Amino acid sequence: MKFNFTCIRCPIGCELVVEKNKNGSLKVLGNRCPRGEEYGKQEVTDPRRIVTTVKQTKFGTISIKTDVAVKKKNYFKVLKQINETAVTKKYKIGDVFIKNVCKTHSNIVVTGIHEEII
Numbered sequence: 001m002k003f004n005f006t007c008i009r010c011p012i013g014c015e016l017v018v019e020k021n022k023n024g025s026l027k028v029l030g031n032r033c034p035r036g037e038e039y040g041k042q043e044v045t046d047p048r049r050i051v052t053t054v055k056q057t058k059f060g061t062i063s064i065k066t067d068v069a070v071k072k073k074n075y076f077k078v079l080k081q082i083n084e085t086a087v088t089k090k091y092k093i094g095d096v097f098i099k100n101v102c103k104t105h106s107n108i109v110v111t112g113i114h115e116e117i118i
């Protein structure tokens with residue numbers, strides 16, 4: 001079985017081909033560096049994503065993201081918890097908005113503050 005996708009670990013964007021053999025072993029082709037091999041194997045066996053979004057608050061809008069990538073299958077659960085969590089104070093960049101979101105061992109951290117509602 002073959003999987004084709006682009007490596008997103010750096011701006012070069014190598015086109016990867018990951019071959020999965022009958023014994024389950026994986027071979028990554030097209031990568032220019034070891035990070036691409038690691039990414040290719042993880043994308044096939046355990047895909048993960050950084051979740052980024054903005055949240056409207058009565059204090060303005062905050063930009064937020066997970067501090068580590070979460071399993072792709074949890075992406076929308078994380079967005080739902082972000083949506084349902086009330087903002088009760090003003091945050092500053094670097095603050096943790098939600099600790100261990102959806103028990104993923106990832107925190108939602110503030111990456112930007114916008115005084116106006118965007």
Ligand code: SF4
Binds near residue numbers: 013030034035036
């Ligand atoms: S394989 Fe290496 S060089 Fe290519 S996009 Fe991924 S990180 Fe960048």
